[in-house]
Amino acid sequence: METTTSTDTRFTEAELKLANDVRMACQWISRRVRFEASPAAPPHQVSVLVRLREQPRTPGELADIERVSAPSMTKTVNCLADQGLVERTPHPHDRRSQLIALTPDGEALIERTIADRDSWMARRVALLDADEQELLRRATAVLLRVVSE
């Protein structure tokens, strides 16, 4: 089996199947969560607010994290600031830059949004038996480790 053209021989069939199953399961869950939750703001705005929940960041950092251009992030930040969800403060060490931080309204919105997103998942989780819940608990730990590498 050295000249196969359509399969990747770096991996076993079992690994490829598992990779496909894991990816599809994660993408389907994501899709369902996105569709079931009633969004309080467009996805790209929510994504930025979630990032700012960790800590204030510069527009440039946000653009890198979200993989959008600097002008796009400028627009998104403007929009969030117009809604009173974030506020700009001068950057302590670089007068060209600035720090974007959540306002109390922004924090409230993002907490409501997260609770809303989790609600569909929680209903499903609650239907599983204890063994299945424990299985998901351990698997989730592996997935979180994998994604952070």
Place this chain on the structure above:
Amino acid sequence: METTTSTDTRFTEAELKLANDVRMACQWISRRVRFEASPAAPPHQVSVLVRLREQPRTPGELADIERVSAPSMTKTVNCLADQGLVERTPHPHDRRSQLIALTPDGEALIERTIADRDSWMARRVALLDADEQELLRRATAVLLRVVSE
């Protein structure tokens, strides 16, 4: 505990935490897969092609599945047809409608795209030991069951 305002008492704390962990893990995996893969077509086009892999569908069905308006789906289908990735055939029972099906080019593109998406995941899966792979295998089965309910 009857008057809590911020937590949902339909679920235990453990269930809420598990729901949040599972959701975040799935969304992070999805995000990584999306960013790591080099898309052969915009996401909404790929999504339609994946649906058509199962079976030909009408524009209306595709719009419902993808949760976009009918005019949006008209544009997407036009674009895919212009690229030779799908083709329209008359609907057998309703002359107002039509069936959209993958062309061989469309099938080839979607197979390449799926392999590309799986590649990052396969590299990560291959780094796990046998027990962890088995854990993910069983957990994935649970997730796929959950999402299909």
Place this chain on the structure above:
DNA sequence: TATTGTTATACTCTATAACTATA
């Protein structure tokens, strides 16, 4: 001179409303 962020401009994707053809 390089970097951070904004403005100018254009393209894509989306939606609502109005229209055509068929059920």
Place this chain on the structure above:
DNA sequence: TATAGTTATAGAGTATAACAATA
């Protein structure tokens, strides 16, 4: 009269290029 799909038009979100202020 209702439904499937398209066309017309407008509103978001995105990108590249050019610009301002600062490092």
